[in-house]
Amino acid sequence: MLATATNVLRIHPEKCTGCLRCELACSYMQTGTFHPAKSVIRVSPFEGHTSYAPYTCTQCAEGWCMTACPVGAITINAAGAKDVLDDTCVGCKLCTIACPYGTMFYDPDTRKAFKCNLCGGAPACAEACPTAAITYEGTATEDWLGEFARVRSARVLAGVR
Amino acid sequence: MTTASLRAPSKRPTPSAARQPQDGYAGKLLRVDLAKKKCWAEPWSPDAMRELVGGVGLGAMILYRETATKGGKGNVSWDHPDNRLVMATGPMAGLPAWGSSGLTVVTIGAGTNGPTSTQANGFFGTNLKYSGYDAIIIQGHAPDWVYLYINDDVVELRDARDLLGKDTWATQDTLSAKLGLSGHMLSVYSIGPAGENLARFAAIQGDYGHVASKNGCGAVMGKKKLKAVAIVRGTKALRASDPRGLMQAADDIGFDLRTDPSAKSLYEYGTLPGVVNLSRLGALPIKNYTTNVSSVDMSQWEAPKLREGFDHRGHQCSACGMHHCHMSVIRQGERKGTIVDEPEYEGWSGAGWAIGAMSDIEGVAWLNTELDKACLDVNEFGWICGWVMECQEKGYITEEQLGFRLKWGDIKGAARLIQMISHRQGFGNLLAEGVKRAAEKLGSPAKDCAIYTERGAAPRGHDHRARWDEMLDTCTAATGTLESGVPVHPTEVGQPARINTFDGEAVAKFIAGIRGRRNFEDSLGMCIFTTRTRLENLCRALNAATGWDVTVPETVRFGRRTSAILRAVSLRCGHTPDLERPSTRYGSTPIDGPAKGQAVGAQWEKMVDTWYREVGYDRKSGKPLPATLKELGLDWLTKDLWGKRA
Incomplete structure (x- = not known):
């Protein structure tokens, strides 16, 4: 499918093996180095060490980060992603507080906020994922992780390792 | 380099x-x-x-x-x-x-x-x-x-x-x-x-x-x-000299692993296919090398069956796309719901076939993880447990000595043995010394049933009597385990694509000829299953990462240089060439199965002679010859090993 402004990062948590290659690719796109600490996609472990799921900015319609930013440093790019304008961002971190999903980050080295910008329309994480657990496609946004998390959490609460 | x-x-x-x-x-x-x-x-x-x-x-x-x-x-x-x-x-x-x-x-x-x-x-x-x-x-x-x-x-x-x-x-x-x-x-x-x-x-x-x-x-x-x-997990950055080139090379390696016939089954099932494939060669070790004929239906041991028999959860290594490492959840039986690490081939062999456990697949998977938890090498455990089982059957180790009766395929008994060895309890104290020392302590006829190298190592989980290349490699390697390793695209380093595996001289030349690659792979910080591509691709990835201009011949030379240095250390440790041979059982002739009658012992000396000649080491002292060291650029080692007169 052609990339359009409606494409989203679709997460297939059941396919994720926790190899974290997406974080390497993402950090390279974000920083030019391999630096997973600065990846804006993060792989979250469930059940201790036996299930994994990537998560990143959902590019939510509400755009809490944009609303909160006092200097208008967050805009919508051509891929439809909320993007931080580095030359405008003053590093106040309000956006990191406003984001309900924990996918807005602050870089103490650059003193700027940073987040997933869908790599301008060709997300490196989707390209790098060896199991197609992350795809970039035109589909309605859904809560990709909800059911997965519910099942895993239930198992943990039931005492199953 | x-x-x-x-x-x-x-x-x-x-x-x-x-x-x-x-x-x-x-x-x-x-x-x-x-x-x-x-x-x-x-x-x-x-x-x-x-x-x-x-x-x-x-x-x-x-x-x-x-x-x-x-x-x-x-x-x-x-x-x-x-x-x-x-x-x-x-x-x-x-x-x-x-x-x-x-x-x-x-x-x-x-x-x-x-x-x-x-x-x-x-x-x-x-x-x-x-x-x-x-x-x-x-x-x-x-x-x-x-x-x-x-x-x-x-x-x-x-x-x-x-x-x-x-x-x-x-x-x-x-x-x-x-x-x-x-x-x-x-x-x-x-x-x-x-x-x-x-x-x-x-x-x-x-x-x-x-x-x-x-x-x-x-x-x-x-x-x-x-x-x-x-x-x-650290928060620092790593820089590649040519990051786009590195990603490209990594993707090309991934493509090779997915599609090349020599790697495809590894990509799909890891090392699981080894059980059935090696059984067809007579290289699956069954009951401590006492037979090479399976008494069970092998179709249940086909890789897809092994994998489908468990629920799975992701457990890959860093950045890996192989369908190799898995966490398995046991579906049935008394251990239902238990999470285990999906055994490698060597787990199925060491915790299974070598000890005669050929039917209880869930039990073998569980035992393999018990070994990981206790931190015992599954291969040597297989040889020691199988040896105890055989010796009990033959009356060489009594029930009083061991403290209980351990029969072929007894998973619970094997688990008890793990605890005895791990805590050095009772007879476990002797077994914790490893198969060679334990066998020598008991002496013949028990000793003659034990599988080890005279250097003191235990081989990997194969029946090397049908894989002479690995037996020779295991015995001659300074590290006590594979130094040349499994051939991967041998034609790339000037070796034949395949040889008669029961022609000792050809085997020795081949093992010497592919030597070097494994040490190079083991220096990269990668897995030997994901380096199963052409060296040319590995060089491209390494050069993109580092900015170097390493070539294929240099990788081999590097690996052989490393071998020579390890050999110098092993000589200092007192390892002499007379230790480079299999134990009686390890070097015996299979009595049945696909490799029946193939006598490695009859060709052993010739194999070792050929190997020494091919790698350029001195047969008598075990030292790399001065000319070999010079070719490897190890002149300083020549002085250390041979003195000034060299």
Whole structure:
């Protein structure tokens, strides 16, 4: 499918093996180095060490980060992603507080906020994922992780390792 | 690498040289002195990186430089405080090539009391390099049990007394809970009770199911009273010289692994297909080499069946796209719901076929993980447990001696044996000495049933009487385990694509001919399953990471140089060529099965003679010949080994 402004990062948590290659690719796109600490996609472990799921900015319609930013440093790019304008961002971190999903980050080295910008329309994480657990496609946004998390959490609460 | 000048081993990298950043590397070695309770970072220079690469290349040189005694004529033993435990990654670790979190453990091992090179993966390499270190070099014995905690620049030796007695999985669970970190945010490599109690085939296990298993490296860790190494995922950056080129090379390697006939089954099923495939060759070890004919329906052992028999959860190593490592959940029976690490082929063989457990697949999977938890090498356990079973059957080991009756295929009895060995209880105290020492203690006829090399190592989980290449490799390698390894695209290094595997001379020439590649792979910080591509691709990835211009012939030369250095260490350890032979049973002739009547013993001497001639070592003394060393650029080693007259 052609990339359009409606494409989203679709997460297939059941396919994720926790190899974290997406974080390497993402950090390279974000920083030019391999630096997973600065990846804006993060792989979250469930059940201790036996299930994994990537998560990143959902590019939510509400755009809490944009609303909160006092200097208008967050805009919508051509891929439809909320993007931080580095030359405008003053590093106040309000956006990191406003984001309900924990996918807005602050870089103490650059003193700027940073987040997933869908790599301008060709997300490196989707390209790098060896199991197609992350795809970039035109589909309605859904809560990709909800059911997965519910099942895993239930198992943990039931005492199953 | 040919252009890099090789320094005499007494020279250390200078701090000023190390200031030049080298792409692909973290740039520092982490030194730990357990006796003095000190940890410090030591820079290493780009020249040293190019010369030694990492992994076994680095580790071999550290052993050579730092474990000598008697003015370079002798070597410290495995349990000496001056023994080094090197836990090294390599330039590819932490980068996006598949399986790039490799750990190579290099030390003087407790099995052979000689050099060791043994590998594992998981997230060790990634976490360590993002913390800023390419390798950890551990010396001294701690006065009290400690674990090494690494969190970027915070490196501490912490009290581990509360971890004592815990198995390796419980150790990782405890540390994860204590540090508040889950998943791959924390990589833990530790020893279980077997390592604490210095079982000579204790392994170092990490990240739930990854094992550096050979030559008793876990006993070395135990002797040093180092319970675990816990590495928080670092926050530093790694730079590649040509990142786009690296991604391209990594994708090309991935393509090869997915599509090349020599790697495709590994990509799909890891090492599971080995069970059925090796049984067809007579190379699946059944009941301690007493037969090569399966008494069960082999269709249940086909790889898809093995995999489908369990529920699975993701458990890949760093950046890996292989369908290899899995967590399995046992679906049925008394262990229903238990999570185990999906056994490798060697798990199915060591915890299964070698001990006659050929039907209880869930039981074998469970037993394999019990071995990982106790930190025992599954291969040597298979040989020792199978040996005890056979000896009991034949009356060579009595029920009174062992304390109970252990029959073929008895999973629960085998689990009891694990505990006896791990805690050195009763007869387990003798068995913890490893198969060779235990067999020699009992003497014939029990001894004649035991599978080992005279050097003191135990072979990998195959019936090498149908794989002469691996038997020769196992016996002649300085490390006591495969040095040439399994052939991967042998034509790339000028060797025939296939040979008559029962022609001793051809086998010896072939094994000598492909020698070098494995050490190169084990220096990269990658997994040998994800390096199963053409060397040309590996060079491209390495060069993109580092900015070097390494060529295929240089990789082979590098690997052989590393072998020569390891050989020099093993000679210092007193390993002479007369130890390079299989035990009676190991070198016997199969009485049935596909390799029936193929007598390796009849060709053994000729094979070893040929191997020595081909690798350019002196048959009598075992030393690499001066001409060989000169060709490898190891002139300084010539002086050490042969004196001034050379």
